[in-house]
Amino acid sequence: MEQINIKTNKSINMINYLKRYWKENTSVIFFLVILCGLQVVANMLMMQSFQGIIDRNMHQFMFWMLVLVTVWFLIYGLTGVETFFRCRVIRIMNNTIRQDISEILLKKGYRSFHEQSVGEYLSQFTNDINQIENLAWNSFYDCIRSAVTVAFSIVALLTLHWSLLVASIVTTVIMLSAPKLFHKKMEYLGTVCTQKQSEAVSRLKELLTGYDVLRFFNQDQLFIRDTQQASDQIENPKFRLAYVKGFVGAGMGCVNIICQMFHVALIGILSVRGIILQGALTGGGNLCGNLSAGLSNMTQDVLSMSSAKPYFEKISVHIGETTENYIEPKAEMQIEIMQNGITMNNVSFCYNKKDALKGFSAYFEKGGKYALIGPSGCGKSTLLKLILGCLPEYSGSIRLDNREIRNCRPEQLWHQISYIEQDVFLFNDTILYNITLGKEFTKEQIWTALQDSALENDLLSMPDGLDTIVGENGGNLSGGQKQRVAITRALLHNRSILLVDEGTSALDQENADRIENNLLSKPELTLILVSHHLSEEQKKRFTKVYTLEGAF
Ligand code: ADP
């Protein structure tokens, strides 16, 4: 599949996607053209058959009626085919946008990703795509249909009399200039709609995630009130967008009727004077109607497409962030396996002007076992994220051998570093999936990792063993079991550097000791273990214990 060129293609709009699938789109447009042409032909046939009635010619009337019915059957048959092709290309384009969003998310930096909430991203994959389908794709094809109808109607009217074309041009100018007045307003309403909706989805996600907390503290009312507020946040801007669109549509309808009456009057005069067929009063009226309706629909479709713009801009914003904040061209692609160690020299880091770590220096030698201790909030987790390359905006120097971490691509670092985060995350899948993350490992490798993380006995007591489903974020496991699944995951992936952020805090002493002993006895492993506190006895087992004082 074709990829977005992240570096050069800074603004994404609907044209990009329509162009990417131009072959598929061309076939839809081809069918639309044929359909609209046939509809105009049907109107011309109707004129002929009515002329048969006026001329009291039964044979002519029946013949043209038969041809007319055949053409209508053809129109309905082709409508089915056109729908198939249209829905297919819409499916392809929607999937591509989702794929582009996920690729762009992977290119975001750690901090830039966490600046937005999961709910907002979720809303992009769901709500926003629905809106794009309604406002952009459907309106685009409707607009093409209307434009082709208008073009064919003009040609057909011209075959009747030139003055009808002049009249059509006058009405076209009026109908096309009117909606320009509403462009900005519709675009603004579209932007408000997308912002409010993603905020609401975020809030709903929070409320559902925090469901237990609210119930335990008897805050059912708050749950109801906030879900209703979120619901209002989704519905209100949508309502405003819809009714403003409705009013604009109604206004355009009035203009349309005036134009239509103008056409009918002209056909009437021409027909009474015997310049055109009398039968033109029926089919000709339809042609004028189609022309005006086509113009009016086109203008509404153009308005809809303007209100889809903010949804595409949201995706473009990510690309902007990605190129500016993160992927530095100078970043080194390949990092060799660490030979000596990690050196931190006078490292400071602050989150939004608030110091989290100040002037910290340390040396972690290859194969060494290090403990980091200190009170809560002193910057232990931050320090691990600095080594992981997640926070490249630090001052001072952090080197892996001779390479400065801020100049390395984090993905390259992650090939040699495993990390057990403080708040373990588990997928709502089997234990096996959670430890392998879909990669192939031998049974022996898995078993050794399970033993080293003291999880094998727990598994024996689970009827489904490794196939046990852990529940949403590991809800079916105990806190200690969750931590051990995370430890197994890290050990199985067998990186030479292991960062553990209070990874045994929820474990009983016996299991915690067993795991720590296992980790400490691996000669090749460089271990940096963050702990709230360690006993004097435990401290002795580490190569060195660093104490963080905090940046206060
Ligand atoms: P520790 O792991 O030692 O408990 P952390 O490294 O998690 O401490 O946090 C250090 C300080 O940085 C704390 O004061 C914390 O409030 C702050 N902090 C941590 N993460 C963020 C963040 N994403 N944004 C802003 N401040 C943060």
Ligand code: MG
């Ligand atoms: Mg922490």
